[in-house]
Amino acid sequence: MVRFIVNGMSADIDVPNDKPLLWALRDELGLLGPKYGCGVAQCGACRVLIDGVSTPSCVTPCADAEGTSIVTVEGLAGPDGALSIVQQAWIDEQVPQCGFCQPGFLVAATALLERVPEPTDADIDASITNICRCGTYPRIRRAIHRAAASRARS
Amino acid sequence: MPRLLSRRTFLLTGAAIGGTALVAAVGGVGYLATVDVEGLLGFVDGDHAALNAFVTIGEDGRVVVNVPRTEMGQGIHTGLAMVVAEELDIPFDDRISVVFPTEPLPAYANWFNVLGVRPEYASGPAVWLGRRILGQLGFISTGASGSTMAMWHPMRVAGAAARQMLLAAGAARMGVPADQLTTVEGFVRHEASGRAFSYGELAREAAVLPPPQNPSFKPESEWRLIGRSQPRVDLPAKVRGEPVFGIDVTLPNMLHAAIVHAPVFGAMVAGIRNLAMVRAEPGVLDVVVINDRQVAVVASTWWQADFATRQLDIEWTPTDADDVDSAVMTGRLEAGLAGEAPHTYLDEGDVEAVFAGGAGPVVEAQYAAPFLAHACMEPMNATVLIRSDGTAEAWVPTQSPIAVRQGVQRGAGWADVQVGSVTCNVTMNGGAFGRRSDQDVVAQAAFLAARHRGRPIKVIWSREEDIGRGLFRSQAAAQLRIALGRDGQPLAYDALVAAQSAMQSIASRNLPFTPSPDGDMLTAEGLDKGHYTIPSRRLRSKNVPSHMPIGFWRSNGFSFNTFFTESFVDECAHATGTDPLAYRRALLRDSPRHLAVLNRVAEMAAWDTPMPPVRGRGVAIEDCYRSVVAQVVEVSVVADGELRVDRVFCAIDVGMVINPDAVIAQMEGGIIFGLTTALMSSITLEAGAVQESNFHDFPMLRIADSPEIIVDIIRSDEPPGGAGEPGIVPVAAALANAIYDATGRRLRSLPLAITQTTGERRTRRVLPAA
Numbered sequence A: 001m002v003r004f005i006v007n008g009m010s011a012d013i014d015v016p017n018d019k020p021l022l023w024a025l026r027d028e029l030g031l032l033g034p035k036y037g038c039g040v041a042q043c044g045a046c047r048v049l050i051d052g053v054s055t056p057s058c059v060t061p062c063a064d065a066e067g068t069s070i071v072t073v074e075g076l077a078g079p080d081g082a083l084s085i086v087q088q089a090w091i092d093e094q095v096p097q098c099g100f101c102q103p104g105f106l107v108a109a110t111a112l113l114e115r116v117p118e119p120t121d122a123d124i125d126a127s128i129t130n131i132c133r134c135g136t137y138p139r140i141r142r143a144i145h146r147a148a149a150s151r152a153r154s
Numbered sequence B: 001m002p003r004l005l006s007r008r009t010f011l012l013t014g015a016a017i018g019g020t021a022l023v024a025a026v027g028g029v030g031y032l033a034t035v036d037v038e039g040l041l042g043f044v045d046g047d048h049a050a051l052n053a054f055v056t057i058g059e060d061g062r063v064v065v066n067v068p069r070t071e072m073g074q075g076i077h078t079g080l081a082m083v084v085a086e087e088l089d090i091p092f093d094d095r096i097s098v099v100f101p102t103e104p105l106p107a108y109a110n111w112f113n114v115l116g117v118r119p120e121y122a123s124g125p126a127v128w129l130g131r132r133i134l135g136q137l138g139f140i141s142t143g144a145s146g147s148t149m150a151m152w153h154p155m156r157v158a159g160a161a162a163r164q165m166l167l168a169a170g171a172a173r174m175g176v177p178a179d180q181l182t183t184v185e186g187f188v189r190h191e192a193s194g195r196a197f198s199y200g201e202l203a204r205e206a207a208v209l210p211p212p213q214n215p216s217f218k219p220e221s222e223w224r225l226i227g228r229s230q231p232r233v234d235l236p237a238k239v240r241g242e243p244v245f246g247i248d249v250t251l252p253n254m255l256h257a258a259i260v261h262a263p264v265f266g267a268m269v270a271g272i273r274n275l276a277m278v279r280a281e282p283g284v285l286d287v288v289v290i291n292d293r294q295v296a297v298v299a300s301t302w303w304q305a306d307f308a309t310r311q312l313d314i315e316w317t318p319t320d321a322d323d324v325d326s327a328v329m330t331g332r333l334e335a336g337l338a339g340e341a342p343h344t345y346l347d348e349g350d351v352e353a354v355f356a357g358g359a360g361p362v363v364e365a366q367y368a369a370p371f372l373a374h375a376c377m378e379p380m381n382a383t384v385l386i387r388s389d390g391t392a393e394a395w396v397p398t399q400s401p402i403a404v405r406q407g408v409q410r411g412a413g414w415a416d417v418q419v420g421s422v423t424c425n426v427t428m429n430g431g432a433f434g435r436r437s438d439q440d441v442v443a444q445a446a447f448l449a450a451r452h453r454g455r456p457i458k459v460i461w462s463r464e465e466d467i468g469r470g471l472f473r474s475q476a477a478a479q480l481r482i483a484l485g486r487d488g489q490p491l492a493y494d495a496l497v498a499a500q501s502a503m504q505s506i507a508s509r510n511l512p513f514t515p516s517p518d519g520d521m522l523t524a525e526g527l528d529k530g531h532y533t534i535p536s537r538r539l540r541s542k543n544v545p546s547h548m549p550i551g552f553w554r555s556n557g558f559s560f561n562t563f564f565t566e567s568f569v570d571e572c573a574h575a576t577g578t579d580p581l582a583y584r585r586a587l588l589r590d591s592p593r594h595l596a597v598l599n600r601v602a603e604m605a606a607w608d609t610p611m612p613p614v615r616g617r618g619v620a621i622e623d624c625y626r627s628v629v630a631q632v633v634e635v636s637v638v639a640d641g642e643l644r645v646d647r648v649f650c651a652i653d654v655g656m657v658i659n660p661d662a663v664i665a666q667m668e669g670g671i672i673f674g675l676t677t678a679l680m681s682s683i684t685l686e687a688g689a690v691q692e693s694n695f696h697d698f699p700m701l702r703i704a705d706s707p708e709i710i711v712d713i714i715r716s717d718e719p720p721g722g723a724g725e726p727g728i729v730p731v732a733a734a735l736a737n738a739i740y741d742a743t744g745r746r747l748r749s750l751p752l753a754i755t756q757t758t759g760e761r762r763t764r765r766v767l768p769a770a
């Protein structure tokens, strides 16, 4: 039995301790936003926030998430459904192509902006290590800068 | 007289050749003319009115646009919905939604890709017949950068016809002639009386009217949408993590399967040494050999299935390819270039005579490119349900519903189960790049579904199976030579490429017949250089088969041939001491469209300003998918050979543009995809088996390595061209040419750089030792 909070709701799930958090979120909780892309912490499609830290959930055993607060891409919008500043910047810059990698990028960018409110290009290069096969990187960079600017204004 | 057609009747009439005659009878026109109104018959279904095969309007005024092409990130659902909205005269907002239709109506067939005839210019009995056949087959596919070219005109007709039917319905309601009515923002209005009805109010009456034969189009001068960037219809859901990709399909009672393929293609399963142990793994319900060649584990969850497959100890049969490693393949390709009897595509002027004549210097070089995997971000998957009554349903992120239907039949056949009708649901798709045109994954799912009738089975390949055990772009090599005239310009061009025929390999897996590899355009495209003025040209290919299964791969032959040829043109420029841009300008003297694109990219990159030391720039241009694209790449190569790509400029003439921002996104993404290929992608063989398995050894460019990209779309009077593939085509050559400019080193083999890992996911790229 593992307990944690996901997107503000408490979850109590009966899974083997070594089941990766990614598959627990998808199989047990029906949260399909986090994606399987590699299973070996290479691509970042599965990233979720665990206590605010962007973490590849494919290599995080459920047991390690016990007692934490988890946010998936589904939890980035406000309780009223309003897009987060980062999501809105993603729309404004028309970032996604196929969109499969984007949940992981949105999570990673959200964590970066919490830590570094006005990231430089070098900060982005150092902390955004996800893979996008469609090649949306130029727009992701622009969207992060845009989100930083809107946060500064709000 | 309006006739109310039930949905069923519509589908039958729409699907039968006789239906065309019915439409013709209603419209009172000749048989052949009905080619242009295919799919335009409407019907009413509850509170929804289908005005034709592409446009459905609800009572609430919401418009559903049927786009029978797969959205795989290229933005096609937005572009084609824009065309409909333009002609229908409705605002482009969230009242429009787009779906991929499940019914394979003839109007959705991709006859453009097969016949190569643009719908707006199609006429005559041969095209009519081709359309009928492909329509009956339900030949729906997405690929070859062709969706805008194939669909923009039919969907324009559909939008215009629907608008005209709404006008007619409004005229009947108001008792005024239709020509006194106008449409504005989703309403039919009578200016004189100020009366207006919304499309939602009129749709049911409009849907049963006879469709107009030649609906008049909105004049281009009144376009509000086409040519102006519109936000993508699929992005709001995508930033919320909401879309259901194939891998996310969830159905009641569903089972999950993981697959293990042979390390060496062609090997068969001789035995499973630990079958009992794997069967006893938690959650495992079935361990089974598929078609002698793969082992599947079916379990309650995919995590359990995947875990169990990794425990399998399988004995494989030996194959002829067990001693084939990359060096052997390279040797075979070189032997192919040196060997007898290549296939000749083109022999123009007397090439041999020019070379034999010894008039001027000859430039000669040999180039090479490796096997490549697709590595779509969404791993391969398919979900299939076979019911006890023999009907089947599939949910697949496919590029080709017809391949899904055939794959279901084939896979069920391996389990000796006959399948009747197959419903294909095309899901959201996490990147495709040609990989998702094949039947392979769906056939596996169907085989398992036939064993577990009544329960949907979702097959997901692990990333390791995807990269190392799937389909590939062929390894390739080329021998190129050019005889130069006194002015340094080519007199004769002789190109010979050796590669494995993609068409033959694809057909061997998917079609009942296998074409000759000779004449496979997927091998030769990009060799042509028809836009360059060269008096004598010869283009040849040599098919070099291997045990590796080859698939469509984003830009196919262009992905290697344009690297070969556009690098080689640079070599000729340098051999004559000419600036590579000036050299190409002279070669393009008879091709004004291409010259304009080249000039634009040169201007964007300020080609005439000198580069500082250690930096270099290179240019390349190609004519592909009825578009013309040129790129300039700027690099820095510092002391220890470390390479950085700083900026890429891209000019494209894509003909008439529907959604400019989507074209820009395709160029950006194509350039990143092409840079990954050029800098770091290589699939290698050892003892017949692919060595790469995941992103640690088949790496991708990441944001830190991603250059600044500047794209410009050239205004063009040409009809629409393709955008999904052109972006990747010139990059590798422009990059190699830039490296030459910076270092004086000509790199003729892909990938160009060696990737060194320097820490957690930090890498550097260095040039190979000289």
Ligand code: FES
Binding pocket: A035, A036, A037, A038, A039, A040, A041, A042, A043, A044, A045, A046, A047, A056, A057, A058, A059
């Ligand atoms: S799936 Fe977790 S990092 Fe790729």
Ligand code: FES
Binding pocket: A096, A097, A098, A099, A100, A101, A102, A131, A132, A133, A134, A135, A136, B073, B377, B430, B431
């Ligand atoms: S948008 Fe397709 S992989 Fe990133």
